[in-house]
Amino acid sequence: MRHRKIFLFSIAIFLLFGFEAQSQEKEKNKYYPYWHQKETHFRSLPNEANEIIFLGDSITDGCNWSEMFHDLRIKNRGISADITDGVLDRLDEVVESKPLKIFLMIGVNDLARGKAVDYIVRNIERILDSIQKETPQTEIYVQSLLPVNSVYGLAKNHTNKTAEIIAINAALKKMAKDRKLTFVDLHSFLKTESNLLDPEYTNDGLHLTGKGYLVWKSAIEKYLR
Amino acid sequence: MRHRKIFLFSIAIFLLFGFEAQSQEKEKNKYYPYWHQKETHFRSLPNEANEIIFLGDSITDGCNWSEMFHDLRIKNRGISADITDGVLDRLDEVVESKPLKIFLMIGVNDLARGKAVDYIVRNIERILDSIQKETPQTEIYVQSLLPVNSVYGLAKNHTNKTAEIIAINAALKKMAKDRKLTFVDLHSFLKTESNLLDPEYTNDGLHLTGKGYLVWKSAIEKYLR
Numbered sequence: 001m002r003h004r005k006i007f008l009f010s011i012a013i014f015l016l017f018g019f020e021a022q023s024q025e026k027e028k029n030k031y032y033p034y035w036h037q038k039e040t041h042f043r044s045l046p047n048e049a050n051e052i053i054f055l056g057d058s059i060t061d062g063c064n065w066s067e068m069f070h071d072l073r074i075k076n077r078g079i080s081a082d083i084t085d086g087v088l089d090r091l092d093e094v095v096e097s098k099p100l101k102i103f104l105m106i107g108v109n110d111l112a113r114g115k116a117v118d119y120i121v122r123n124i125e126r127i128l129d130s131i132q133k134e135t136p137q138t139e140i141y142v143q144s145l146l147p148v149n150s151v152y153g154l155a156k157n158h159t160n161k162t163a164e165i166i167a168i169n170a171a172l173k174k175m176a177k178d179r180k181l182t183f184v185d186l187h188s189f190l191k192t193e194s195n196l197l198d199p200e201y202t203n204d205g206l207h208l209t210g211k212g213y214l215v216w217k218s219a220i221e222k223y224l225r
Numbered sequence: 226m227r228h229r230k231i232f233l234f235s236i237a238i239f240l241l242f243g244f245e246a247q248s249q250e251k252e253k254n255k256y257y258p259y260w261h262q263k264e265t266h267f268r269s270l271p272n273e274a275n276e277i278i279f280l281g282d283s284i285t286d287g288c289n290w291s292e293m294f295h296d297l298r299i300k301n302r303g304i305s306a307d308i309t310d311g312v313l314d315r316l317d318e319v320v321e322s323k324p325l326k327i328f329l330m331i332g333v334n335d336l337a338r339g340k341a342v343d344y345i346v347r348n349i350e351r352i353l354d355s356i357q358k359e360t361p362q363t364e365i366y367v368q369s370l371l372p373v374n375s376v377y378g379l380a381k382n383h384t385n386k387t388a389e390i391i392a393i394n395a396a397l398k399k400m401a402k403d404r405k406l407t408f409v410d411l412h413s414f415l416k417t418e419s420n421l422l423d424p425e426y427t428n429d430g431l432h433l434t435g436k437g438y439l440v441w442k443s444a445i446e447k448y449l450r
Contacts, residue, residue: 028428029428033377033429034287034432036428037287037429037432037433037434037435040434040435040436041289041438042289042435043435044435044438044439045292045435062259062262062263064266064267064301066291066292066297067300067301068270072291072292072296075292152258154258203253203261207258207262208262209265210262210265210267210269210270213269214269
């Protein structure tokens with residue numbers, strides 16, 4: 001009888017650890033390899049006082065922010081191809097240091113994956129809720145999504161989302177106002193008259209060339225002085 | 226007669242500008258969009274005194290070097306998917322500031338594209354020739370290629386090149402010695418007993434996770450003090 005109890009107890013413990021290990025394994029492979037490479041890299045770097053975080057996807061990832069502003073407090077927390085759920089899943093690493101400022105831009109990859117405007121806006125609300133709860137002193141800059149341009153025939157699921165991007169940006173502008181946060185309308189600085197990403201600043205209709213990042217720089221440098 | 230001369234002269238000028246424009250257009254699209262996004266971004270950033278350049282492909286691109294070493298002199302000049310010819314084509318931007326140090330790692334994407342070991346070694350010779358000619362005071366660190374591991378079934382054209390990587394590294398070690406440069410044997414720090422990239426440091430057999438970059442850090446920090 002006693003042996004049977006010990007046996008059953010052992011089985012239960014074994015299963016428990018098995019499920020735990022399985023769920024950890026699942027967590028480790030929830031996204032694509034690059035996401036986990038960057039996420040573990042970010043977690044391996046020490047927190048500092050007065051961090052200025054650029055949080056987002058490939059458009060954020062692609063810029064050497066600390067070099068461009070010559071400021072070592074600036075940390076690149078962009079991950080190419082990231083989505084709003086991905087940002088939520090790694091937000092604890094971002095807020096842990098109680099950063100001075102966060103510049104957020106996320107959502108265009110959600111659109112490319114077929115997510116609805118409402119879903120994306122709600123997720124960005126959740127990101128802001130979480131930041132404001134965990135680190136209420138942090139200044140949050142809600143950046144608009146950038147315009148896109150399908151003329152290059154590249155990133156086709158992204159670059160056909162002009163109307164959705166405009167809708168998200170309108171929601172973000174309101175959201176920022178309601179929360180008394182700064183909305184940064186990068187869209188206006190980078191678009192043509194027909195609301196497309198100006199070919200002056202891109203070579204694929206989605207990402208920025210050097211000149212595009214200089215426009216972004218000039219739009220936000222007043223917030224970094 | 227005189228009109229005919231002017232006419233022919235105009236045609237010649239027109240053709241000349243046409244070819245020039247065409248060749249410029251070709252230069253602008255020589256590589257993939259991301260290469261040109263990064264290259265124009267790098268050119269848009271000002272030169273500084275005492276730059277420390279990390280030059281390479283995605284494995285260099287993926288690390289927040291200046292943050293990891295807490296040193297604003299450090300500049301990331303990695304471009305995901307870059308090859309030795311790509312580095313040669315943008316080397317003028319790197320040497321222009323006469324950097325204090327350059328940490329070079331390039332070649333694994335050449336292997337994935339089917340380039341021979343000899344071709345790659347010759348191209349790295351050309352990169353070193355060019356750096357040493359343009360900025361003889363710069364300290365050059367010739368970093369080994371990293372080991373790879375095909376166990377993940379990812380990046381298959383890269384991760385089946387263990388023998389070629391070992392051959393290139395032997396050539397780089399000799400090359401560094403002949404030129405009295407520092408060879409950094411990262412391969413030894415990151416490999417298993419069977420010369421594969423240790424799963425402790427990767428999640429795709431080609432790129433590094435956070436823990437992998439910490440090994441790289443500890444291997445080179447003595448050169449950055």
